[in-house]
Amino acid sequence: MVKDHGGVFQLGPLTLDVTEGVTCLVGPNGAGKSTFFRLAAGLEKPSSGTLELHSDPRTGRAAALGFLPQDPELPQGATCEEFLHYVAWVHRVPARHRKEAVATALGLTRLTDRATHKIRTLSGGMIRRLGIAQALIHDPALLLLDEPTVGLDPRQRIALRETITSIAAHRVVIISTHLVEDVRNLADRVIILDTGEVVFDGDIPTLEGKADPDAPGDTDLERAIATLMGAQE
Structure with missing residues (x-):
């Protein structure tokens, strides 16, 4: 897959097969993370090549996709459950299943006790969790989370x-992040982009082995990411 922005920037060519678990997408500003997410979410089309969602292994049917953008715009005057009922309707969750879908999404994101609270009363962390809940409402096999922890304490x-x-546990989750602590605490797999190219694809122990001892950072993981993000300079 390739995405060419008029000769100014090109993402790819990329050949990736992303499987269940958490994949962290890391890279400096301008590396192509946002372009990748727009392509994966279907908001843009690649210049060449294809993106394909395999069937959902849980059901055998076509896989659904859930997306949390970096700055979601949520209706401040609605309650959490009102908002989720609306999103369930948008995703064509059958009316007879919407109440259960909303309850499940609230439970998974630990917001059950906030179901009837107005969105404007939520903390920043709760709003992010509600953003994940809306991305989960139709039980997608693929979940895309763009910088989900940015701005949180x-x-x-x-x-x-x-x-x-x-x-x-039973989903493909792709997270865009620039926080090393997110990578360390979440990633089953790390993909590092630099100037539109994949410069690393593997697990954390393998990534730490790439650290240049002279690179900036306090840990091998920090030094390895700094080393690889400078590899194309």
């Missing part, structure tokens, strides 16, 4: 990472 990030881990 340490306790909120920990709570959100616990939520992501709990929902990733």
